[in-house]
Amino acid sequence: MVGLLLLMLPELAWEYQLLGFAAFSVVSIVVWHLVLKRHPTVSDQPKLNRRGEQYVDRVFTLDEPIVNGQGRIRVDDSTWKIHGSDCAAGVQVKVIGVDGVVLKVDIHT
Incomplete structure (x- = not known):
């Protein structure tokens, strides 16, 4: 995402690139958490680590x-x-x- 942002704004300072990376990381973690909550992973060995x-x-x-x-x-x-x-x-x-x-x-x- 930061690479695409850098293609559109090539003069973007490294500080803003780092800030963008952090923001995209947090957003992606939240989105992935919501996806897994709605569609949990099904295992053929649910008691493996229990x-x-x-x-x-x-x-x-x-x-x-x-x-x-x-x-x-x-x-x-x-x-x-x-x-x-x-x-x-x-x-x-x-x-x-x-x-x-x-x-x-x-x-x-």
Whole structure:
């Protein structure tokens, strides 16, 4: 855009060119934001960067008990904090939700 402006006004000072670039940048960001808001990008893997949400509805066996509503669970190659009803080690729990980096679990029946 600044190049087209410079074609029309070849004597335009560099300060105004820089100002024009800044203005066009802000306008283009706002326009692109509005376009994406109306037409969001659809992904074939919507949970790709939401690791905790990938575990919702999966069932795991507790290695250690849940005490006072809190515990830890081994999921694949990592350990996660969990919140749920108190229960003993060895009980199967189902992940029913995610709160930040904490998995919410319920006893699996």
